[in-house]
Amino acid sequence: MSCIRFPKIITAGITLNFWVNLTAYPASNGWSLVAYLRGNSAIDLQSQVDGNQHLFNIPAEITKNYKAGHYGYSLRAIYSTGLIDEIESGVVEIKADLASLTDNTDLRSHAQKTLAAIEAVIENRATLDQERYRINNRELYRTPFDTLVKLRGFYRAEVAREQAKACGKSVFGKVIRVRLE
Structure with missing residues (x-):
């Protein structure tokens, strides 16, 4: 398989336009x-002829x-005689069309939602000291405070x-410049 740069993200409601040149x-x-998603x-995407290139x-x-x-996608080359070769396969993300979303759509990532939930629990935990209690044969366990703080640190870093x-x-942190003389 080769790397032809099939789009990794497609946005619904936006024209999808790219060329593939395979000698x-x-x-x-x-x-x-043909790309099968x-x-x-x-979703089936069919290319058009553009000289020697394939235009989607x-x-x-x-x-x-x-x-x-x-x-998941499979990009396949199909010859007029019926021969089929898979050129590339992988995963593509289709993002929602913002123009068609309603007022109550939450577009935060998993990390953002989880961080907000952890912070809400920590804020409400200030007055609740018990990690576990029992009432009429029912028990409730709470996540220990130090675990919540560690999770908050993890998700803050993920959101950052x-x-x-x-x-x-750079997603790796600070950029370090080195000058060799």
Whole structure:
């Protein structure tokens, strides 16, 4: 399998437009490409001939109906005689079309939601000292405070990594410059 840079993220409601140039499978010589996406729904993408290249040009009117989620994909070259080769496979994420979302949609990541939940528990824990108690044969266990603090630190770091990545910064931390003379 080769690396042809199939999009790793597709946004619903936005035109999907990319070219694939495969010298072993030229579009002008009877080859076509089909991408099969399977996940929350089944999506088939058919390429068009553009010289020797394969053009995927899916209009926004079609992508707006894509359901958000993670999909497995298989990119296949198909020859006019029926020969089929798998060129690449992997995972692609389809993001929701913001224009079609309702008022009450929570777009925070898992890490952001979890951090908020942990911080809410810590804030309400100040007056609750018991980690475990029993009433009428029912027991309730609470997460120990030090565990909550450790989890909060973990998820704060995860949220910071997400934010750094979204801003194009290094996800590995500080950049160290070395000058060799």
